[in-house]
Amino acid sequence: MNILVINAGSSSLKYQLIDIANETMLLKGICDRIGMKGGSINQKTADGRQFRLEEDMPTHKEAIELVLKALVDKEAGAISSVSEIGAVGHRVLHSGEDFHSSVVIDDEVVRICEKNAELGPLHMPGNIACIKSCREVMPGVPMVAVFDTTFHSTMPPKAFMYGIPYSVYQQYKVRKYGFHGTSHKFVSEEAVKFLGAEHSRIIICHLGNGSSISAVKDGKCIDTSMGFTPLEGLIMGTRSGDIDPAAVEFMRAKLSMTPEDAVQFLNKKCGMLGISELDSDMRVLEKAIEEGNEKAALAVEAAAYRIKKYIGSFAAALGGVDAIVFTGGIGENSSYMRKLVMQDMEYLGVEFDFDENEKRAEGLHMLSKSESYVKVFVLPTNEELSIARETAQLVAADKK
Numbered sequence: 433m434n435i436l437v438i439n440a441g442s443s444s445l446k447y448q449l450i451d452i453a454n455e456t457m458l459l460k461g462i463c464d465r466i467g468m469k470g471g472s473i474n475q476k477t478a479d480g481r482q483f484r485l486e487e488d489m490p491t492h493k494e495a496i497e498l499v500l501k502a503l504v505d506k507e508a509g510a511i512s513s514v515s516e517i518g519a520v521g522h523r524v525l526h527s528g529e530d531f532h533s534s535v536v537i538d539d540e541v542v543r544i545c546e547k548n549a550e551l552g553p554l555h556m557p558g559n560i561a562c563i564k565s566c567r568e569v570m571p572g573v574p575m576v577a578v579f580d581t582t583f584h585s586t587m588p589p590k591a592f593m594y595g596i597p598y599s600v601y602q603q604y605k606v607r608k609y610g611f612h613g614t615s616h617k618f619v620s621e622e623a624v625k626f627l628g629a630e631h632s633r634i635i636i637c638h639l640g641n642g643s644s645i646s647a648v649k650d651g652k653c654i655d656t657s658m659g660f661t662p663l664e665g666l667i668m669g670t671r672s673g674d675i676d677p678a679a680v681e682f683m684r685a686k687l688s689m690t691p692e693d694a695v696q697f698l699n700k701k702c703g704m705l706g707i708s709e710l711d712s713d714m715r716v717l718e719k720a721i722e723e724g725n726e727k728a729a730l731a732v733e734a735a736a737y738r739i740k741k742y743i744g745s746f747a748a749a750l751g752g753v754d755a756i757v758f759t760g761g762i763g764e765n766s767s768y769m770r771k772l773v774m775q776d777m778e779y780l781g782v783e784f785d786f787d788e789n790e791k792r793a794e795g796l797h798m799l800s801k802s803e804s805y806v807k808v809f810v811l812p813t814n815e816e817l818s819i820a821r822e823t824a825q826l827v828a829a830d831k832k
């Protein structure tokens with residue numbers, strides 16, 4: 433069965449067509465500038481054929497119609513008819529407290545997503561518009577919502593509660609939710625397949641433009657670093673991560689920002705970009721460090737130190753740790769960041785192989801020495817495959 437995986441933002445839409453029988457990606461593409469002038473679609477098949485078209489897409493509906501046209505294109509498509517799409521998996525940012533796993537989409541699911549849109553005002557409107565458009569354009573094709581948050585819904589209340597009045601949590605659902613769930617789920621499942629179920633206390637470090645860490649015990653998330661929004665936790669590319677809320681109010685007054693500006697500032701102008709006052713991209717920062725840029729070095733050191741502290745606290749939460757796994761663009765590729773994080777971790781039972789860390793490798797790459805009690809390795813994430821797997825499982829179960 434072919435699964436169309438859709439990851440829609442407010443003005444862009446990324447997609448992949450995946451043959452789930454052998455878990456291969458047939459093609460991937462992106463629609464840019466939805467709702468604006470100068471829209472375009474770019475698609476590439478696994479064997480390198482390209483489809484490119486400049487066409488305005490006033491809404492997500494026109495974008496989906498364009499995607500279907502590109503999928504069946506004679507020269508640069510991968511299927512001959514839309515009927516070859518068995519199901520659609522939609523990445524949806526926020527489940528609120530209403531869903532604890534992925535769900536087959538019906539009218540009620542759409543209604544609940546609309547109710548929860550205020551929890552993710554930047555992403556949810558695009559997610560919902562795309563679901564509605566797909567249901568209109570592809571009637572009868574089963575659709576599944578795969579949430580970024582539900583993998584973390586197994587966190588116990590003591591982990592997800594903030595220190596705020598219980599009634600405020602109850603009424604407004606202000607709590608830690610956690611994000612990047614599809615990645616943490618995929619990587620923790622693959623890690624358990626590799627390690628065996630007896631080694632089940634795993635810390636996943638998903639380090640990319642956005643970064644988060646999760647503590648997974650017996651396949652279930654017990655804690656994670658992101659919170660009510662993806663702003664909490666690690667120092668990321670442009671996000672501040674943990675910060676004293678009183679410091680935010682102080683900066684807001686000093687820099688004459690509105691509350692909305694302040695949130696935007698913490699999301700877009702802080703993190704490694706803010707500290708380095710150079711760039712959020714790890715490759716640029718690494719090059720600058722080589723050239724002696726001290727603020728770039730401080731930005732990466734501060735980010736690594738925050739990761740190290742989260743690993744320590746999650747090891748405590750798990751009651752020990754069997755494996756630490758690196759994934760995401762930085763986790764998979766930056767030996768520099770991994771080295772900073774893994775220095776002086778012997779107290780935890782980690783014998784990190786710093787020479788092996790410098791080698792490039794495809795797929796799962798072991799970075800700890802054979803005698804290390806805690807295994808440390810890189811495991812490339814694949815969020816689209818994770819969404820496709822969930823979609824196929826739910827659609828199959830729904831047909832029974």
Ligand code: AMP
Pocket residue numbers: 639640641642669712713714715716718760761762765766
């Ligand atoms: P992601 O959000 O997972 O796509 O990750 C993006 C981040 O990964 C950016 O900061 C990139 O600079 C970083 N990244 C990608 N490739 C490399 C590399 N070869 N070395 C260092 N950082 C990398």
